Amino acid sequence: MILGHDAALPPDRAPRTLRTIRHADAEGVLEMVSGDPNPRLRAVALDYTGYRERSAGPMRRRELPWPGIVLIFDFGPTLRFLDADGTVETGRHHGGFLAGLHDGTVLTETVGAQSGLHVNLTPLGARRLLGLPMHELANRVVGVGEVFGPAGGRLVERLLNAPGWAERFDLLDAAIARRLAATEPLPGIATAGWRRLEASGGRIAIADLAASLDCSRKHLGTVFREHLGLSPKTVARVLRFHRAIGLYDRGLCSGWADVAYECGYTDQAHFVNDFRRFAGVSPTVFLATRRPVERATLPG
Template identity: 35%
Template sequence: MRAAEPARSGLPSWDIAVPSEPSRLPGVLMAGFSDRANDLAEVALVPHPAVTVLFDLGDNPLVVEDSAGRRQRARIVAGLAPGGVRGRGLAGSMECLQVRLSPLAAHAALGASAELGGTVAALDDVWGRDAERTQERLRAAGSWEERFAVAETALARRLDAGRVVDPEVAFVWQQMVVARGRVRVERLASEVGWSRKRLWTRFRSQIGLTPKRAAQLVRFDHAAHRLAAGQSAASVAADGGYVDQSHLHRDVVAFAGVTPAAVAGAPFLAVDEVAWAAGSTAFAG
């Protein structure tokens, strides 16, 4: 287990566990978070170009609330770009396993890509009884390594039996990730030999967002991490493909619901280098 203590004052300090070996499953990253000091009352989840699955393993349920005030507990799926999502800690220690799935992996493992775009849902509604069985095994595990193995086994079973994304859709998504969102969707449609309308329809049904929105999300993710690294909004806008700083500001507010300055201080971004050392390229798979 690695401990992460954000350098900026006022941020919570978590113990973070990461697998000793990279996952054998493409497009899958996992990390465990513990807050035994209970200094986490509430934290905003910054939108990310991955579908997030949370297994709550603490003393009391972690509550995740979306922008409409709907709440989910215990086993939670956060789809692509669900703005305004907040995690609320309750009395007692906080402990959870977080799994990040690329949209390609999520299509196979979760199945309901279009329905999960921009939403927060109960994993039980997607996996049925298997969601509860998986959490029971996670709670029974004696170490984080055992928990990672349990989660990987459950995901592998789902991935093997799941639906495969169209090769054309996978290619377009991979190009978005490699180019950090700075792509022309019409050109990508031409490259795969599809009409714009066909790409929009197939991509939306399998990834959960339109191609344009997905590219914007990937670009936003890189901008958010650069802001968190201490770069100025002006330089991030100039280097990130935004027309100007106002364009960056509008994009950040549209995705995260807060200003670039607030995103720069987001707790989860402060520990990303520890929790997700494999980097965003993992989400091309």
Template identity: 35%
Template sequence: MAGHQLTRAVTVGPAQGSLPCAASPVCVRPAARTVPTDGAATAPAAPPGPLVGYREPVEEGVLVRRFPSSRVLLVVAFGDPVRVGADGDAPARPLHSLVAGLQEETRVLGVGGSQHGVRLWLSPLTAYSLLGAPMHLVSNAYTELADLWGPRSARLTEQLAAAEDWAARFALLTSALARLRAEGPQPDPAVAYAWRQLTATAGTARVGALAERVGVSRRHLVRRFRQQVGLPPKTVARLLRFERAGALLRSGGRTLAEVAALAGYADQSHLARDVREFTGVPAGELTALLRPAAPPPPTGPPAVAGRAVSA
């Protein structure tokens, strides 16, 4: 990386989703909970994706390298902004509450000051309903949430910041997101089927076969998929294979050739090309970069609601 140095070796890679909890934040991961409805009764609700609350002071100059991801990151922040740049360039653009759609390239986030807020990881189809915008507009980009939600973003941020504790904050956010999701556009069944098959096969399903199975032309499926997921299905398949390879490399005990075969690549050189394109580093260096400096984000809600995982 030219021009600057990672002052904290925090790298977020395939199968990790996004920014990890740092060494000592307040992180809370809620499970299904009970939230008030319009009447006197209560109804169980769960967040639409893995959810982490965080609060920590961070020294200035900390940089986080975030590799491409097939998940959409939604951040509602109450503290100082982060700055976003391409890998190899010093982060410059400040963002507060933000959305990061599906990414094909590595990004560097500059983090410092008082970091406080909530991070949520979403499937692209869930994000499509929540954001109410074509997903290709937020792919390969970090977008200020206010650009998508308008004044609603500021109101939600103020309400979450004013909540008395994490339990109240998560209940409020979960309820707000449930309303937005119900009001927003719903995914095309053909796109939803293609997404499920691609994720279930870690990117090895054939796009042409998927289009045939749902009874539409390949061109139609690709167009609708890009609108509602953010990238064409063939690109998403590459991301999913890359994430699968990253998980295998992180677990250790396998050669690159074995990882390539298990992740659905034609051969080791095919894996090496994708790793170099997505991360800018050789495949042989990826394992060390993927070793987390802190616990990775949750893969799902824990058994105990509102459990603090660090303090």
């Protein structure tokens, strides 16, 4: 099991460097401590981030789709999930949750405080760790217990009781390493297809991608649905959208028109329409509601 107690750390790693960000404004205080996974695990885990947040009252966020899998170990209070209008609670997952690939926004709400450990997984890494068809998790948020069973709760307890973030990150390294040692690599077409699409930033035509892999578009679609959760075309759109937000957030383009051109949109209107499709609001409205620290820590 991924969450067994006797997993050994992968050897030959340098001492872990932790990075701390603290931000305070009129809305509250947020502290984040990040660390890199063991280099041997980079194909699976992109980063680890511990967080603690306090705000004056309930805080809502629109979480944009991105080309990865989010795993949260929740130390409390438990996060609420809401429908697109923010009027109906759709779920709470005590102990934590995993979010599959999404092609739409997810609305969350805190009660005024939250803490936990955030893990960004690659989509193929999550497929190998979970051993589940990823289409079963697409556009879904599921509890840690649902995907990991009782062992998930035991790991949450161990993480919560660990003396510090470095020790928690070590526990995650060991758990992931153990699971990888017990599972088989994924099919080459899934790995190559994802890598080529990711490297293109979502700009490669799906017909060209299928031809480069010597398979039909139908077969490629079946592979992506099984191992990533969404169709190749949708994954490509998410990749392109995520890159566009990152370029703007980091000030690497002078405006939305430059972003649209750099990421292969036909024009700025095409990009804005895609943004509304994925986020439910215009890019200007979304970015105006984000705290500076959130912009600085955009995944990928």
